[in-house]
Amino acid sequence: NAGVMQNPRHLVRRRGQEARLRCSPMKGHSHVYWYRQLPEEGLKFMVYLQKENIIDESGMPKERFSAEFPKEGPSILRIQQVVRGDSAAYFCASSDLYGQPQHFGDGTRLSIL
Amino acid sequence: DQQVKQNSPSLSVQEGRISILNCDYTNSMFDYFLWYKKYPAEGPTFLISISSIKDKNEDGRFTVFLNKSAKHLSLHIVPSQPGDSAVYFCAASANSGAGSYQLTFGKGTKLSVIP
Numbered sequence: 001n002a003g004v005m006q007n008p009r010h011l012v013r014r015r016g017q018e019a020r021l022r023c024s025p026m027k028g029h030s031h032v033y034w035y036r037q038l039p040e041e042g043l044k045f046m047v048y049l050q051k052e053n054i055i056d057e058s059g060m061p062k063e064r065f066s067a068e069f070p071k072e073g074p075s076i077l078r079i080q081q082v083v084r085g086d087s088a089a090y091f092c093a094s095s096d097l098y099g100q101p102q103h104f105g106d107g108t109r110l111s112i113l
Numbered sequence: 114d115q116q117v118k119q120n121s122p123s124l125s126v127q128e129g130r131i132s133i134l135n136c137d138y139t140n141s142m143f144d145y146f147l148w149y150k151k152y153p154a155e156g157p158t159f160l161i162s163i164s165s166i167k168d169k170n171e172d173g174r175f176t177v178f179l180n181k182s183a184k185h186l187s188l189h190i191v192p193s194q195p196g197d198s199a200v201y202f203c204a205a206s207a208n209s210g211a212g213s214y215q216l217t218f219g220k221g222t223k224l225s226v227i228p
Contacts (some may be wrong), residue, residue, distance in 0.1 A: 025129060033215065099206070104149075104158070106156045
């Protein structure tokens with residue numbers, strides 16, 4: 001499967017724990033984007049990364065959220081000290097150097113108890 | 114403030130007829146527009162896109178029309194098939210901006226194609 005791979009598909013955390021979401025881009029893609037979808041809403045941009053660089057993090061909450069895309073391995077979206085409001089579907093997308101179109105993974109559904 | 118609006122939350126169409134999904138935007142910096150289809154528990158699937166230098170793009174049963182002066186685009190599906198039943202998202206990007214390709218999404222329109 002050469003598509004965007006996200007894991008885990010479902011993640012349950014208790015308030016105060018950490019959540020780590022992983023994304024492997026499509027083969028040949030070097031740009032990764034993270035989006036969040038709340039119930040009954042459209043997807044909202046969070047962050048755009050290239051290998052070892054954060055290009056645009058204008059949609060990231062200022063605290064508790066961080067993202068990386070190391071030279072080797074998947075991109076990671078990290079949420080520290082999760083709260084109930086972090087419950088959402090988190091989607092990763094990737095593109096080639098032209099930026100569009102972006103191709104999406106099937107998402108990680110994060111539930112906070 | 115919603116920069117991309119899909120004013121119809123849902124649409125029902127008879128199989129074989131045309132489906133028309135609409136999208137309006139407010140940001141004049143948007144220069145690239147995309148439509149995605151999404152099934153429950155899956156990620157959005159790219160359908161078709163259009164650059165602001167064009168007013169129409171066609172791919173099989175799918176055609177996207179762009180009216181820049183009205184800041185309006187539409188997706189036509191002809192003929193509609195039951196497998197087209199899904200939520201359709203309109204998205205826009207300001208590609209010529211500061212180097213970020215972030216997409217701004219509408220809230221989606223749920224299309225139901227009735228056999």
